[in-house]
Amino acid sequence: MTRKRAQVAVVGSLNMDVVVKAKRAPKMGETVMGEAVHFIPGGKGANQAVAAAKLGAQAVMIGAVGDDPFGRSLLESLRKSGVNTRGVKTVPGVATGIASILLTDEDNSIVVVAGANGRCLPEDVEAGREMLSGADILLLQLEIPLETVLAAARTAKELGMKVILNPAPARELPEELYRLTDVITPNRSELEFLTGRPVDEGGLEASMKVLLERGAGCVVTTLGAEGAALLSPEEGFRRVKGYAVEVVDTTGAGDAFNAALACGLSEGMGLSAAVDFAGRTAALAVTRLGAQDGMPLRKEVEEFAKRLNGG
Template sequence: MDLRPKIVVIGSLNMDLVVKAVRAPKRGETVMGEEIHFIPGGKGANQAVGLARLGAETTMIGAVGSDAFGEKLKKALQKDGVNTSSIKVLDSEATGVASILLAEGDNSIVVVPGANAQCLPEDLDRYEEKITEADLVLLQLEIPLETVEYAIKLARKHGKTVMLNPAPAQNLSQDLLSKVDYLTPNRSELALLTGMSEESTIAKGIEQLLEVGVSCCVTTLGAEGVAFREKGGSLVKVSGNKVPVVDTTGAGDAFNAGLAYALAQKESIREAVEFAVQVSALAVTKFGAQGGMPTLAEVEKFQEG
């Protein structure tokens, strides 16, 4: 009997074009890069790989083009054990691409959605059975918002836990937010969702989201760790782990994968956040968003110190 948690990830698949440079160029300036890598990515696919490596039975719903990038992205997911039978392949669209510049210990990213923009509500009707079988449905915002809204509606219809990583940042309706069980913004996403400045307190931003109906808001704060609060509870902060940083690209995706996995295992929110912080810490010690995703064995070894 398979007791692994079943998680459906509905989201993006991109080929990441990763360029390393000593520093980022100023406006209008050209700088010489050091190296380039073509790496499977996309927030949805990254989180699916993170979940599969932790041991979840993971299904990916999304869309790619019928090009070389699309084929490579599907194979990369399959290699880590992700079920790719619900990924739509399009002749009419190119696979999504993310151009990532790594410089001075940080990253900046430009995403061209491509086929991701054709991950549509009717696709979810086609794969509704996958949602009915899931313990948790995980979403991000690199696919059309109407698809995210419909996915949440379907998940709620079947009594599933809904987790939304609101990235890239955009305004979301109160109606959508009120249907989310776990919302996982970073500091800048929290500011945009609430209309508050990033200088406002995290506590006020989280409180505002709980007031519009989010059941639990978990805000990532980079090296500072995480702050979270459940409806009816008080604010809790969890410190980050000090690790040698190689690549921060997949840190947020690793955190979301860790959190979703632990919640689907019925861990408490505190235990789930602590686990996710450890998953995220391990991810930044390796290169590449998907390549850096740790296995459950690696996390357990890290926990032992």
């Protein structure tokens, strides 16, 4: 049977990732020598759009870049991956957003400067309404103004679309946004921030339930190597296993997960199946350097699944 092609729209950020690799992070006031520096197209919104396109989705994006070399590189990366960039505007006299990423053997830390992402406005969403109307899933994050995120979610509901909100970087959210969200996808630390309570093994379900009570349709919490957990009125609370891989770069893991979740739901998968598909996609993504370059193709995810099943 032919699989329905996913139709995914993204309203979000585009950043140039300035990635510095070092053995370890410096302590306060300390200088350490780095091993390498890379300039890699990124931004949560752009990463998710590229990941969706590589998984076979028809992906469209609304966002903003500056009129500088970084902006031009970001647009080229999106187009090369098959993303429709008609909704990405270029803002004269404003720098493209950047993310300064310190990548160590243990983990990564990121400082984001919004730049042109701060000029992604509600009127840009309205201008892109026709583009959005061709999709059935809208992916949102929090690296653009919150008023724009809200406007996009409202527009999606008017168009009959499902909304997936990746609440990163974590910030306080208005009650209306929860109610407009079909699936909210915090990681462990974002869940703790949003609920104001520590998440231990016994408290995970209770913490996720807080977001349901605020109006979210369902909650999917990513747990790194441990996999993910989901809570929905239909399926209740379930854990979905993770996959053991050799980790090279965790930078784009969450973006790969969210894009794959959107693709799976758009294709008609149930929530548990879509979460498992998202976990496999994220596991492959962390075995490669670079958020967008590291996003796997659909055939690679399918081959990975066959290997896991001994095929």
